[in-house]
Amino acid sequence: METEEVPMPKVAVVVFVVKENSVLLGLRRSSIGHSTFALPGGHLEFGESFEGCAAREVMEETGLEIEKMTLLTVTNNVFKEAPKPSHYVTVFMRATLVDPNQSPRNMEPEKCDGWDWFDWRNLPTPLFWPLEKMVRSGFNPFSGDGDGEI
Template sequence: MPPAPEVGVAVFILKDNKVLFGRRRSLSIGAHTYLLPGGHLEFGESFEECAAREVKEETGLDIKDIELLTATNNLLSDSVHMVAIYMRAHLLDPNQTPQNIEPEKCEGWEWYDLKNFPEPMFGPLREMLLGGFNPFPSDS
């Protein structure tokens, strides 16, 4: 029997027309690529709770206005099926600076313009962005 799909929550944190990305170290999913802050959904947790928890654990940032944007269904290999829930949020305090709280998992966090996003980007996220997905509100 194949393993059950994993559910991950990734967060587009928006600041001054930029998005926060981090380059992951050797993890099973997304090793050595740029990803958004996020992680696995825990049992009983809402998407918003997971987004706030993961962002705090990875970057030290407090976020607000957390909202669901979209989801993707990704078969990454014969043994890895990941459902990615993409959320959007803003900084609770715009003067916060991201910290690399888990240096064993991430090389660091930087703000990038989506017109010039970092490479190598995690495959499913890269495809979504190149396909025209825009995490910014339509009024921005």
Template sequence: MSSPAIGVAVFLINGDKVLLGRRRSSVGRNTFALPGGRLEFGVLLYFQGESFEECAAREVKEETGLDIKDIQFVTVTNDVFTEAAKPLHLVAVFMRAYLADPDQLPQNIEPEKCYGWDWYDWKNLPQPLFRPLETMLKNGFSPFPTESN
């Protein structure tokens, strides 16, 4: 029996918009998702697991070419994809971040995984959404900072 995968997704905030890309992968194909990916086990200086913040910065850079700052944990979801060719149990850790340089533009660095990136108004998101993001929306979650988060 396989273990759940741990993914880190990033709400990259730009005014009242978030960055989304349409997935090309088998799980969630053609759905809109945040930049992100799997948490990795690092071995650079010594055996140490990657932090959520490190994973967020790395994945956003690898997928979009963007540098981010002010990375914060916001929530987590727990979804099972039984309809996939290879079923997947995904625990998604959601982070919030901002552009390090507001003049940066997203690039599609991994075109085999994503059709492209664009900014979408939070109140008018494209459909369909990747299941973990959809799960959060159904629970009334908003990635924008408030007094309580």
């Protein structure tokens, strides 16, 4: 007797890597959010801290070493229209570069078309849906609580 797999929410950790008034964004190549600009990040692994996941994912995707990680907010994102519907609890972190002279490298070209710095007041379009929703709400990753001015 076959049992149908019940979809379960997954946990993603994404990172606002900030430098002056800019954030690091990459152009997605995945089935969810293809050709949209998104933050570096990925799935939380069993037993991993949010900070550990943030550092690992940023290193795996961009080759950058980060520090001073702060939890900003958590969102609940359900992708009903995706080729394979999914549900993510997304943990948003903020971090800075260990060495501000580091340059991002595209470590996973099959998942991303490249990384670049974008001024928070002049973001590219289209943004990945969860990020766009936050930007439209007035969210600001540069303030302590994510709610102030640059």
